[in-house]
Amino acid sequence: MSKKRTANQAKTQLAGYEYIKTVSGIEEYRLRRNGLRVLFYNRPETGVVTSNITYLVGARDEARGETGVAHMLEHMLFKPTNFDRARGLTDSWSMNFERNTGSVLNANTWKDRTTYYFSYPTDMLDEALQIEAERMTGVILNDKELNPERGNVLSEFDMYNGDPDFALSVQMVSTAYHSHPYGHETIGYREDIEDYTPAKLEKFYRDYYRPDNAVMMVVGDIDRDTALKAVKKHFSGISSPKTAIPRFSIREPKQEGLRRVTITRPSTTNLLAIGFKHSGFPSQEWFATTIMLDVLTGGAESLLHKLLVDTGKASSVSGAIEPTSEENLGMISINLAKGQEHEEIESLVLHAISALDKSTIDNLIKKSKEQILTQELFSRQHSLKICQELTEYVASGHWERYEETPNILKQISTKQILQLLSKLFVESNLTIGYFKGNN
Amino acid sequence: MKYNIDKSAQKFSLASIEANVPTVTTNITIDLHSAAGTQKSQAVEHMYADSLLSGAGSMTRDEFIGAINLLGASVSVKIANGYLIATLKCRGEQYKKLLKLVELMFTEPTFNSKEIKRIKDTSINELEQAKEDSRSIAHSNLLNKLYGPADRKYSQPIDEIIAAVPTVSKTNFVALHNKVRQSRWIVSVAGKQADIDFTKRFLDKIIVKNATNNSGPHKQLQPKAALVTTNIPSRSNIDFSIGAPIPITLHHPDYLPLTLGINVLAKWGGFSGRLMSTVREKEGLTYGIYGSLQGFSNNEQGLWRIMTFFAPDKALQGIASTYRELKKFYQHGITEEELSRFKTITKTGQTLVNDSIGGMLADLHNYHVHGFSLAEMKVHKDKIDKLTRKEVNQAIKKHLDPRQLVISAAGPTKTVKKDLLKFIKGV
Incomplete structure (x- = not known):
């Protein structure tokens, strides 16, 4: 065996782990005992580590009548576990950890995944990982724990639902998607939240919270061996069930023609939303769509800002696209100025988009790429942000593409953007929403 | 990493973190407060940032913004509470070019009439939209109860600012701009040594000789407990900003004990504050x-405030629960366990700042703005660890009486106003 090969083997071998690959300094391993995947990335001299566990389950795995259950479960993972009760704790160790140490602790649920993260001084790694391991299996799901937390989730729902933008986006996705579970927002419908039972949550928890459905990331000022040994210490005792992970492949029926939805509420706000279905992340087309959206709505130089905000027809324009693994609905949101009519602005916008040509957008595309590259550079100087971004790639099934962003962007051409505009802004791909304030 | 604070220049004070990073971040704060804010002056301040970015030298607005965007850089400017706050961010290799553009922006802004007309129209639309921002409205109404109209924290009513917008002319922008260039700048930059050197030269060029520190009027009031409401029926929740003035400045011996005390009560962000645990x-x-201390400086007195929201049918109960905790906090103070725990939390917070150059720079700039040297910064941070429970509880007893609180609410307040008034009377 060559010296180089021996050195590489020594570098990547670690008892109990199968080494998978290294891409730009990020190493992937698989815990042999239960299939837990681990990503490790060293950032020296900060004194900080972020550990982030992503479960490959989200809103897309929810059936009708149980929308938002993945998000509700996320909240429940901050409640006491069986282990906490056995220690005589009234609150959960995770919350006590945050309260006692001041570490950053939070979680979020999205369409394809649920993520929990801690950011803390390096010497707290062991405790953080133990907490994460215990709540993978030990969360208590009964009425006593569920009911007060359901109140918090309903407060969260009311907070979002009071916002006209959010209220309209809920209607937009449910109008755009008749069958696919991307057709409901992650927080779910209020009626479903009110009807959750412990049994519903328990089933979801057991089905999806298992090592072979999770990816643990450790990023920060710690050496690989220490980090991976700690992960193994806390997680190798958890078995993955022999049953298959429930996955549903639901094909959205073909959209034939434009779809519309209107909300009317007492308000002085008037919104126009234009939704368009786009490719999944992290395809090249997804990145091209991001650039397209930036050209249309990204800042003072963008086309719709100049068309609508600068001319006094709107107070603001914005665009949103989510990194989901399957086709999803991107959105342009326009806050109409007083006295403007939804129908007129809709017509103005769609006409302007259809008239775009190379000369109008060429320079804007160049600028958009430069902006995204700079933003990427900034976000990769923070272990928490690295984990947050990497999470989306993990959820898509292609974490290694995290490093490919600059190359993907360079390959996107003006011609491609023009083709995308023609493809995405046809009636059979659009959903239009009006929020009408009737104050 | 090498930290430095250099106050030797007459026109500016420059703090820096020299680091081998591929990016540059520059934070700029300029105190512009020199007189009471009128509807017109606040209208000008609202529009100033857009006017600054609307063309410079021979470049039109499109050309100027386009040039910044082509570098992949960002330039953000705003005026809030009498401070101009600007941030420059870009890749290291673009910084010199970015500074050239920003130099042009400050030395040769065009303030042309066509752009001024556009800015007026867009500003009116933005301000109309702001009338639905219940959280901001709750907070500005609170500040208006605690500070007189001459104070930097006082905001004129939105409708009056909207009415003043059409009266603003190029002269007003030029006057404000001259003030910006004649004031002393506080600047913090993180990047390589060459970037720090570029920044020094840039500041020297754009700030005029004999730059001055502005010293505007400061008027803190001492209102009795009161309720202020703004009914915004379109909102589904009621936003609350609850607070009271504290007549001390940043270097008062009670300031740090109060900082720790407020963290125990309602640490901003996360779940560790008492109010999050209970309410x-x-x-x-x-x-x-969440709660915090706000608005303290070397010569201005600040306030403490609690920020939250409740659904209308839970508002009274939510306020009652909040006050119950505030009374307990005031009467009994913090425990020894809480003292120790929050010292740990503070230390951890300092460690976490080191996770990114942006975090380190923000931390440095925060101290720099208040005139701290590096040594003073360290002493200030170390002081927290030496606080005693007695000091903290004495400061709480002196300054955080819930009976002095003003409750400011914005949202669908019509149905709860009567009950909240009754509640305040009974506090």
Whole structure:
């Protein structure tokens, strides 16, 4: 065996782990005992580590009548576990950890995944990982724990639902998607939240919270061996069930023609939303769509800002696209100025988009790429942000593409953007929403 | 990493973090407060940032913004509470070019009439939209109860600012701009040594000789407990900003004890504050409830405030629960366990700042703005660890009486106003 090969083997071998690959300094391993995947990335001299566990389950795995259950479960993972009760704790160790140490602790649920993260001084790694391991299996799901937390989730729902933008986006996705579970927002419908039972949550928890459905990331000022040994210490005792992970492949029926939805509420706000279905992340087309959206709505130089905000027809324009693994609905949101009519602005916008040509957008595309590259550079100087971004790639099934962003962007051409505009802004791909304030 | 604060220049004070990073971040703060804010002056301040970015030298607005964007850089400018706050961010190799553009922006802004007309129209639309921002409205109404109209924290009513917008002319922008260039700048930059050197030369060029520190009027009031409401029926929740003045400045001996005390009560962000543990976690009355000290400087007195929201049918119960905790806090102070725990939390917070150059720079700039040297910064941070429970509880007893609180609410307040008034009377 060559010296180089021996050195590489020594570098990547670690008892109990199968080494998978290294891409730009990020190493992937698989815990042999239960299939837990681990990503490790060293950032020296900060004194900080972020550990982030992503479960490959989200809103897309929810059936009708149980929308938002993945998000509700996320909240429940901050409640006491069986282990906490056995220690005589009234609150959960995770919350006590945050309260006692001041570490950053939070979680979020999205369409394809649920993520929990801690950011803390390096010497707290062991405790953080133990907490994460215990709540993978030990969360208590009964009425006593569920009911007060359901109140918090309903407060969260009311907070979002009071916002006209959010209220309209809920209607937009449910109008755009008749069958696919991307057709409901992650927080779910209020009626479903009110009807959750412990049994519903328990089933979801057991089905999806298992090592072979999770990816643990450790990023920060710690050496690989220490980090991976700690992960193994806390997680190798958890078995993955022999049953298959429930996955549903639901094909959205073909959209034939434009779809519309209107909300009317007492308000002085008037919104126009234009939704368009786009490719999944992290395809090249997804990145091209991001650039397209930036050209249309990204800042003072963008086309719709100049068309609508600068001319006094709107107070603001914005665009949103989510990194989901399957086709999803991107959105342009326009806050109409007083006295403007939804129908007129809709017509103005769609006409302007259809008239775009190379000369109008060429320079804007160049600028958009430069902006995204700079933003990427900034976000990769923070272990928490690295984990947050990497999470989306993990959820898509292609974490290694995290490093490919600059190359993907360079390959996107003006011609491609023009083709995308023609493809995405046809009636059979659009959903239009009006929020009408009737104050 | 090498930290430095250099106050030797007459026109500016420059703090820096020299680091081998591929990016540059520059934070700029300029104190512009020199007189009471009128509707017109606040209208000008609202529009100034857009006017600055609307063309410079021979470049039109499109050309100027396009040039910044082509570098992949960002330039953000705003005026709030009498401070101009600007941030420059870009890749290291573009910094010199970015500074050239920003130099042009400050030395040769065009303020042309066509752009001024556009800015007026867009500003009116923005301000109309702001009338639905219940959280901001709750907070500005609170500040208006605690500070007189001459104070930097006082905001004129939105409708009056909107009415003043059409009266603004190029002369007003030029006057404000001259003030910006004649004031002393506080600047913090993180990047390589060459970037720090570029920044020094840039500042020297754009700030005029004999730059001055502005010293505007400061008028803190001492109102009795009161309720201020703004009814915004379109909102589904009621936003609350609850607070009271504290007649001390930043270097008063009570300031740090109060900082720790407020963290125990309602640490901003996360779940460790008492109010989050009770009002949210135990009682499920809100999604978030946080508190902080605000508005303290070397010569200005600040306030303490609690920020939260409740659904209308939970508002009275939420306020009652909040006050119950505030009374307990005032009467009994913090425990020895809490003292120790929050010292640990503070230390951890300092460690976490080191996770990014942006975090380190923000931390440095915060101290720099208040005139701290590096040594003073360290002493200030170390002082927290030496606080005693007695000091903290004495400061709480002196300054955080819940009976002095003003409750400012914005949202669908019509149905709860009577009950809240009754509640305040009974406090």
